[in-house]
Amino acid sequence: MAGKRERLQVIHDILRAMQAKNGPMKPTHILYKANLSSQMLKGYLLFLLKEGFIEKQNEGRKQTYQLTIKGYEYLSKYRHVREFMELFSLEESE
Amino acid sequence: MAVFLRPEWFTGPDVLFEFTFAVVALLVAVYAFRVFRLTKSRNALSLGAGFLLMSVSYLSLSLMNASAIFSIAAHDGISYGILRGLAILSVLTLYTHVLLYILGLASLSCIALKDKSAKAFLLISLPSIIALLLSPNTLLLFHVLSSFFLVVISFQYWRNYAKKKQGKALMIAIAFFLLLLGRIHFIFSPNHEIFYPIGHALELLSYVLILISLARTHR
Numbered sequence: 562m563a564g565k566r567e568r569l570q571v572i573h574d575i576l577r578a579m580q581a582k583n584g585p586m587k588p589t590h591i592l593y594k595a596n597l598s599s600q601m602l603k604g605y606l607l608f609l610l611k612e613g614f615i616e617k618q619n620e621g622r623k624q625t626y627q628l629t630i631k632g633y634e635y636l637s638k639y640r641h642v643r644e645f646m647e648l649f650s651l652e653e654s655e
Numbered sequence: 656m657a658v659f660l661r662p663e664w665f666t667g668p669d670v671l672f673e674f675t676f677a678v679v680a681l682l683v684a685v686y687a688f689r690v691f692r693l694t695k696s697r698n699a700l701s702l703g704a705g706f707l708l709m710s711v712s713y714l715s716l717s718l719m720n721a722s723a724i725f726s727i728a729a730h731d732g733i734s735y736g737i738l739r740g741l742a743i744l745s746v747l748t749l750y751t752h753v754l755l756y757i758l759g760l761a762s763l764s765c766i767a768l769k770d771k772s773a774k775a776f777l778l779i780s781l782p783s784i785i786a787l788l789l790s791p792n793t794l795l796l797f798h799v800l801s802s803f804f805l806v807v808i809s810f811q812y813w814r815n816y817a818k819k820k821q822g823k824a825l826m827i828a829i830a831f832f833l834l835l836l837g838r839i840h841f842i843f844s845p846n847h848e849i850f851y852p853i854g855h856a857l858e859l860l861s862y863v864l865i866l867i868s869l870a871r872t873h874r
Contacts, residue, residue, distance in 0.1 A: 568694070568696070569694055569696070572694070608695070612695070635693055638693065641872055641873060642690050642693055642694060644823070644871075644872035645686060645687075645690050645699075645869075645872045646690065646694075646696070646698075646699070647819070647821070647823070647824070648823050648824070648827055648868055648869075648872055649687075649698075649702055649766075649827065650766070650811065650812065650815040650824075650827075651690075651696055651698035651699055651702060651766065652698075653696060653697070653698060
């Protein structure tokens with residue numbers, strides 16, 4: 562069985578899913594693409610909103626999420642951040 | 656005030672060595688804080704705090720040794736007041752160096768022990784700080800305590816290398832091991848002056864490895 566994903570990897574998976582969609586994405590789709598439980602997704606979405614990596618849009622009763630410029634920036638820096646975390650053994654599992 | 660026994664030819668270069676260590680440690684700290692800003696990883700914060708404390712600690716040591724050189728160079732034409740001021744500065748910078756270095760290593764030990772809580776940090780650092788302040792031989796105790804911390808940190812990085820089998824993990828493990836070897840040489844430096852430059856050379860090698868590893872993450 563594969564081990565637990567690191568927090569950094571989960572954040573990356575969520576943002577990559579949004580990048581691939583290239584537009585507003587429903588939480589259920591994010592949940593499916595990033596392979597998360599609804600409880601975990603809720604926590605991560607709150608974190609990503611708070612940090613400004615994604616933005617929430619309300620279309621009637623429907624809520625969607627979209628990448629911000631900071632989110633795109635994170636994805637471009639992800640490899641360097643990951644290598645630094647690996648170098649100093651800073652990874653944290655969820 | 657001569658705190659260390661060192662060969663005469665190394666008086667001056669040691670200041671440059673310590674300044675270099677301070678710069679490299681600061682670079683790691685800045686990068687770790689940038690990673691923390693992006694990821695909110697507590698480990699990245701602990702690493703940044705640890706290296707920042709070590710950087711200020713090296714700067715302080717560098718200042719202490721520079722002031723010692725100044726007081727020796729200007730020994731004849733200097734007033735008693737200035738000499739006394741330099742002696743006080745030496746004591747202050749020495750204690751700043753010792754205390755900040757231990758706090759920095761305690762912060763890195765928290766990552767190694769996988770406990771980032773403030774309680775763990777206090778539990779690790781407080782007894783060492785109290786012992787250092789009360790000890791009649793602060794410097795010797797400092798070298799012994801920092802060696803002990805570096806054993807814990809090095810062991811963690813060797814385990815990390817054994818798990819990942821990556822070149823970069825090996826470089827960091829070797830870097831911390833060299834830092835440990837350098838510290839052990841400093842323990843013996845009051846009796847054999849040659850150990851003082853050897854300790855510095857080992858630390859320099861260690862920081863060069865850290866710098867190379869850091870640069871490689873940016874390729």
